[in-house]
Amino acid sequence: MADALLPRAWIMRALYLALCIALLFLHLLPLEHTPPKWAGPDLVMALTFAWAVRRPDYVPVLLVGLVILGLDLMLQRPPGLWAALMVMGTQTLRNRAPSLRDLTFAAEWASVASTMVAITIANRVVLTLLMVDQPPLGLSLMQLLSTLIAYPAVAIVSHALFGVRKRAPGDLDTAGLRS
Amino acid sequence: MARDRGQGEDYSGPLKRLLLGVLLLCLLGMFLIWRIDSPRVERFRAQVVDRVVPSFDWAMAPVTGAVNILRDFQSYQRMYQQNQDLRRELQQMKAWKEAALQLEQENARLLDLNNVQLDPRLTYVTGVVMADSGSPFRQSVLINVGARDGIMDGWAAMDGLGLVGRISGVGRNTARVILLTDTSSRIPVTIQPSGQRALIIGDNSIAPVVDFVEAPDQVRPGDRVLTSGDGGVFPAGLLVGQLAEDPGGRMRVRISADYERLEFLRVLRSYENERLTDPGRLIAPVILPGSEAPESAPDTAEAAEAENG
Secondary structure, three states: OHHHHHHHHHHHHHHHHHHHHHHHHHHHOOOOOOOOOOOOOOHHHHHHHHHHHHOHHHOOHHHHHHHHHHHHHHOOOOOOHHHHHHHHHHHHHHHHHHHHOOOOHHHHHHHHHHHHHHHHHHHHHHHHHOOOOOOOHHHHHHHHHHHHHHHHHHHHHHHHOOOOOOOOOOOEOOOOOEO | OHHHHHHHHHHHHHHHHHHHHHHHHHHHHHHHHHHHOHHHHHHHHHHHHHHHHHHHHHHHHHHHHHHHHHHHHHHHOOHHHHHHHHHHHHHHHHHHHHHHHHHHHHHHHHHHHHOOOOOOOOOEEEEEEEEEOOOOOOOEEEEOOOHHHOOOOOOEEEOOOOEEEEEEEEOOOOEEEEEOOOOOOEEEEEEEOOOEEEEEEOOOOOOOEEEOOOOHHHOOOOOEEEEOOHHHOOOOOOEEEEEEEOOOOOEEEEEOOOOOOOOEEEEEOOOOOOOOOOOOOOOOOOOOOOOOOOOHHHHHHHHHHHHHO
16 A cells, blocks of 8 residues: 555655746746736745645655755746745644644635745845845735735645645555554 | 654654755755855856756747737737838838938948047847746846857847847856846946936836936936946947936836847847056157167067057
8 A cells, every 4th residue: 555655645746846847937938028017926835835734745845945946046036045945834834734634724824824924024034134136025025915815726726636635534644654 | 643643753753854954054055155155156057047948948939939929919900000000100210211321321421530440349149038037026038149159248138229138147058138127237328418427227117217327407308328338348339228207206218129029139249348557658769879788679669659559
């Protein structure tokens, strides 16, 4: 049984990587060169957190760290900082996941929202302390807000399309233990 | 059940925590190194981009093309009206073209009269836009010419008409162009006809701010903005745009380059100008009376004369 489950976790990890690369690809398409008036959601963040809350074993910290570091490099962000914050956020949600399992979606949403707000603020504070050029505050807030709004959609798609569901009481986890 | 779980975590917990700690340390360390020694890490970033983006290119080009075709298709609905507009515009352009031709001839005559030497090395390399910055906070594009084609950091990139940005970050096959609208863009300019020097500063809006004007009362909306070449990084005299005033009363530049459609960019080769560092030397008589070693003296004097001349 454990043998049959192990590949599934690896398949989902590969799927996570593929989704992130696809999102990067869409971001890089040279369609719009004028500065935008609004900022779209950070779908990678929503995806990572949605999966971390549901199935932490699909998004191991090492994978998240490397993927976000790659995105940092590709998207001209200060390399490393956002990746480190995302790893911390994922870890926080991972620790909360067992207690969130029995609660409603609203509670999960609130939990994810608080994490997103916290790491966004931490990001700005660190950048300010180190005197790095920053994007305008309005755009950052807009991106945060649109990510929060997009989160339920990402969660639904993950649930329905990719089968990332919370563990039911009878499921076996990857170590073969009853959870 | 919860106990089982807890024990399982105890078993692999320290190892995972160690991994987490090491990972965080590496990431934050990289960030700090970037903050301390930015050029090296940026070079690494350029190499990564150089490796990754061309491998996307086979898919990127068709998708971009398809989206653009769709957009064009939408504009077909307004074709008749557009056609009329274009005809009218063309008529105006013809008049301007006449004027420009006459001015060009006059200019050439005047330059000839004054015996002016233009810089002959202002040639360009044309590149295709491959990708944009991918983030709403950064305004830059990636073009498909790089160190292989002799591109160097700091060169100017233009579309057919006006300045688009400057090269910052060169890989082997790709180079990044920081657009004028990016928050980190600062370009020294002259405002004509008053000749005031200023800086244009990108602020993530379509019209960058003009700041540090020496005498703000001498410039007015509609003035032409050209690069000034101050600092020796940029060639002088490239068209940037027209001055405009925003509702808040700040001076901004309406950029001449068509940012709606950046497809091909010209990168101007601007090698650094020769610098005059030594002061003029003493011009000695060709042969000093009664000197014992007249062999070397005329050479140096001649050389000095040639340099001064």
